Amino acid sequence: xxxxxxxxxxxxxxxxxxxxxxxxxxxxxxxxxxxxxxxxxxxxxxxxxxxxxxxxxxxxxxxxxxxxxxxxxxxxxxxxxxxxxxxxxxxxxxxxxxxxxxxxxxxxxxxxxxxxxxxxxxxxxxxxxxxxxxxxxxxxxxxxxxxxxxxxxxxxxxxxxxxx
Amino acid sequence: xxxxxxxxxxxxxxxxxxxxxxxxxxxxxxxxxxxxxxxxxxxxxxxxxxxxxxxxxxxxxxxxxxxxxxxxxxxxxxxxxxxxxxxxxxxxxxxxxxxxxxxxxxxxxxxxxxxxxxxxxxxxxxxxxxxxxxxxxxxxxxxxxxxxxxxxxxxxxxxxxxxxxxxxxxxxxxxxxxxxxxxxxxxxxxxxxxxxxxxxxxxxxxxxxxxxxxxxxxxxxxxxxxxxxxxxxxxxxxxxxxxxxxxxxxxxxxxxxxxxxxxxxxxxxxxxxxxxxxxxxxxxxxxxxxxxxxxxxxxxxxxxxxxxxxxxxxxxxxxxxxxxxxxxxxxxxxxxxxxxxxxxxxxxxxxxxxxxxxxxxxxxxxxxxxxxxxxxxxxxxxxxxxxxxxxxxxx
Numbered sequence: 001x002x003x004x005x006x007x008x009x010x011x012x013x014x015x016x017x018x019x020x021x022x023x024x025x026x027x028x029x030x031x032x033x034x035x036x037x038x039x040x041x042x043x044x045x046x047x048x049x050x051x052x053x054x055x056x057x058x059x060x061x062x063x064x065x066x067x068x069x070x071x072x073x074x075x076x077x078x079x080x081x082x083x084x085x086x087x088x089x090x091x092x093x094x095x096x097x098x099x100x101x102x103x104x105x106x107x108x109x110x111x112x113x114x115x116x117x118x119x120x121x122x123x124x125x126x127x128x129x130x131x132x133x134x135x136x137x138x139x140x141x142x143x144x145x146x147x148x149x150x151x152x153x154x155x156x157x158x159x160x161x162x163x164x
Numbered sequence: 165x166x167x168x169x170x171x172x173x174x175x176x177x178x179x180x181x182x183x184x185x186x187x188x189x190x191x192x193x194x195x196x197x198x199x200x201x202x203x204x205x206x207x208x209x210x211x212x213x214x215x216x217x218x219x220x221x222x223x224x225x226x227x228x229x230x231x232x233x234x235x236x237x238x239x240x241x242x243x244x245x246x247x248x249x250x251x252x253x254x255x256x257x258x259x260x261x262x263x264x265x266x267x268x269x270x271x272x273x274x275x276x277x278x279x280x281x282x283x284x285x286x287x288x289x290x291x292x293x294x295x296x297x298x299x300x301x302x303x304x305x306x307x308x309x310x311x312x313x314x315x316x317x318x319x320x321x322x323x324x325x326x327x328x329x330x331x332x333x334x335x336x337x338x339x340x341x342x343x344x345x346x347x348x349x350x351x352x353x354x355x356x357x358x359x360x361x362x363x364x365x366x367x368x369x370x371x372x373x374x375x376x377x378x379x380x381x382x383x384x385x386x387x388x389x390x391x392x393x394x395x396x397x398x399x400x401x402x403x404x405x406x407x408x409x410x411x412x413x414x415x416x417x418x419x420x421x422x423x424x425x426x427x428x429x430x431x432x433x434x435x436x437x438x439x440x441x442x443x444x445x446x447x448x449x450x451x452x453x454x455x456x457x458x459x460x461x462x463x464x465x466x467x468x469x470x471x472x473x474x475x476x477x478x479x480x481x482x483x484x485x486x487x488x489x490x491x492x493x494x495x496x497x498x499x500x501x502x503x504x505x506x507x508x509x510x511x512x513x514x515x516x517x518x519x520x521x522x523x524x525x526x527x528x529x530x531x532x533x534x535x536x537x538x539x540x541x542x543x544x545x546x547x548x549x550x551x552x553x554x555x556x557x558x559x
Binding site for chain 2: 029
């Protein structure tokens, strides 16, 4: 029986004790704890969303970075290709110029050779003429040394003239 | 972060539990070395309130802490220590511990020729005639349960002021130590009990009460499982305590009720009219339902915890029953079985301690929520409440 008949003293102390407990906790403990808890939850949520934002930023930056890198690579390749083309063009031009010059030099040389040849021919001709004149003089001199010969000759020339 | 904190291995807690159980066994074993062992009165004595805190009996000598007796009688307040009663063997200034069947555990006033009598109670048969059952003094004594209540209140205030300080000192930081354990429960009570049962934003007002309720019941359930001082009192297994808690919930429910709740109670929408007029059958049932809710709330917690205590002490009593009625060796042998049973019951009671505090708090929150709910949502909440009730009755 005593188990199910609540005693008045315990009811009194329970009301008083639980009242004090509730008062103290509701005044000094729960508001602080609940406030700090929700504040921390808010803080964590904010931090998480901030972290998400930063992560998005980071990925955006990274993609931009990647893009810049690719662009830079492309540009470098282009510059390199241009440079190669230019070099080839320059080399070709130089080669052509050298060829031209060589040709010019060769032509000049040919002309000079030709000229020298002509000069030599003229000189040889003159020499030959002089020699033939001298030879003719000597022959004539030798042939016209006697009178008969002179007369035959004159007579032939005369005949020739007559004939003409 | 804090390296100097003592690290607690996973097995430490069960180990401590086993040690507690073993130590309680040794205490209980020395309880009644001689004389006929009466399991019935032994069990009732252990789960009842008492005016002194019995610790052990050593060589037929009771070792107990005397507690103050405070009586209000005839407009006077009388205070003395319960050691004056000498465990029920003596009267003091005309007051004695009840020795008859109906006054057991209460303090009675001796009248007639024994009025104001101090001294040993030799002839209890003769004395029982001078016990004034009609006019008993009002007993405000600091009994075993009241001491346990004070200890738990002191512990709770200490724990939660400490935790509040931790929260204040470490804003926006991860919980640490005791704070993390407490926080787990606080968040559970807030997000799983208060918010879904009472409703968004409205729950904030009731959260302090629900938290206090949950931790009070939990702490006292757990303290009841500790077999030695200052634990071991059967506070949450006492109808006065659970009754007060249920009464507070009931008053809160009434205070927070709205028009829809009373309309639902007295003029249930959707019910056929002949259930209400001329015989108000349904309103009567609903009104009885309103009143039985707190009663059931009180009895559920009381019965669960009391039952657990009785089973545990019963298991220990088996040792002495075997030892005295069969052979001393049987007692020693059975103690091994008893310890295993006790271990099992102790672990089960740990679960019950948590579950009952959860159920009490959850149902309190639901009753408050139902009283505030708009009428069209009543059915939904009620079905939830019923499922929780059936769950708790299974336990």
